[in-house]
Amino acid sequence: MPIRELKERNLPYEALVDTVGMIFHYDDPNDEQSVELQAMLNERPLKEMIQEVTGLEAQELIDEIAESVENYN
Secondary structure (H helix, E strand, O other), X not given: OHHHHHHHOXXXXXXXXXXXXXXXXXXXXXOHHHHHXXXXXXXXXXXXXXXXXXXXXXXXXXXXXXXXXXXXX
């Protein structure tokens, strides 16, 4: 995943974290994947969903994405 690779190379990755965070707010009743994601978010913990959707295992990155989701305006 690009976020992980950028972090490992000490390159800026915050914009990608924010982009992933925004994806978790995408809510379009006409988009099947959006509906499915929103339903899962209502049933399961956010960090668990982030790990499942992104495939990330690094807890630090999962925490950063969760913070981005929670702070999204």
